[in-house]
Amino acid sequence: MSRSARLLDLVQILRRHRRPVSGRTLADAIGVSIRTLYRDIATLQGQGAPIEGEAGLGYVLKPGFMLPPLMFTDEEIEAIVLGSRWVAKQPDKRLAAAAADALAKIAAVLPDDLRDDLDATTLLVGPGSENAEAIDLGIVRQAIRDERKLGFLYRDAGGAASKRLVWPFALAFFDKVRVMVAWCETRQDFRHFRADRMSGLTATDIRYPRRRHAMLKEWRASLDAPGRNGAKDASG
Amino acid sequence: MSRSARLLDLVQILRRHRRPVSGRTLADAIGVSIRTLYRDIATLQGQGAPIEGEAGLGYVLKPGFMLPPLMFTDEEIEAIVLGSRWVAKQPDKRLAAAAADALAKIAAVLPDDLRDDLDATTLLVGPGSENAEAIDLGIVRQAIRDERKLGFLYRDAGGAASKRLVWPFALAFFDKVRVMVAWCETRQDFRHFRADRMSGLTATDIRYPRRRHAMLKEWRASLDAPGRNGAKDASG
């Protein structure tokens, strides 16, 4: 058995005991000498495992779990982060704090570019309707990641349809409705588009000339300025 | 630099390149021989990293990310799983599928006892009100984990208060309101209790005589039997 596998085993064994376990017992369980066990414990502590040893008693692992190395796709990471953000906004303060802590741990090991991707997935909570969107939001997310222009047909609240070419930079999640935030080329302004009112989505190869991150920042600033009224649902 | 750290570095370097990178380049980047690089690539592939090598071209890493070993508390894991379950129920099918995949990967490496804990946190989506609960749900979660009785004061829809001693076994999340599901000793039946109507929460040391998992199963079965009417909001 490899050393790394043995370390995970050790954590699992510790998890199964609430009372202190002596090093001798642990060493026998994983089949190594007591000396090596001490080294393993030290390694685990170095990796952040909350193991405590007390002389005369033994070792205890604070409730928790060590996740082994896992491979996630971008979308899976995005789903986890989005879900955790939602939990972090729930009224259950304890669980919300736990979600925030978990997010911080994940964010700490994420490469910068992926962290930027996640910033483009804003989480907003508010009242929403039940309509399910017919379009493939994967295309929208890809366009945001690649900073490419996106074409589609938009039907506004009044039912009037219009053709749009936009620079998408964020996807917001209301309770039931997804909203894409973008710079609209036709209107020369920020607009947001309800996903359930979009159709005929067309990904283009044309990169738009601005940085996604900068636009997001600018859009947020525009939201804070009540006089300007910020972005509005695209009807104009 | 340790081998494990080097492997993570290797993934990071691969992430930064979209075009194929030759093994020679990678080997120089991490400071090892080409032979060792081949071994490292093989190890990573063995751990599930989607690295592909083509003769005459080089290596490409499919978009994704390898999470290094991370330590989470029980509550942090619970928050992540709950959030992912929420995402998995969203109308955005692509992201929902990603959330389900991520959950499967996490569940695969979770010890059984922790998985049971998570089953006790049911996710239900439906209309809810805005009331924030005043009690500490951490106590409820702890009681569920320990399978211990819980005492509290409950105010029903009509405003009448009653003292309760229950065997809690699940915590359900509606959109805005948390609901505890438990066997009520006084009423000798399953009941669910809105967290915002509970007060004076008292954790006891008394273990209740049934297994949490069995009660959860029985409760779910009772929900499917319309004649019995299942558990109701505790007013009787």
Add this chain to the structure above:
DNA sequence: ATCGCTGCTGCCAGAATCTGACAGCAGGTT
């Protein structure tokens, strides 16, 4: 087809690391 580049595997000796045993100290329980 030929050439060059690359991925991939087997082999082997030296380097690096891991491991077990022993000794000794400190802190806690009985």
Add this chain to the structure above:
DNA sequence: AACCTGCTGTCAGATTCTGGCAGCAGCGAT
């Protein structure tokens, strides 16, 4: 005081890792 336990240092042997070499196969360009 006696005992158990955590923890550290040291050192030789076992194990693993590493680099160099050789050879085969697939791909693209000439």
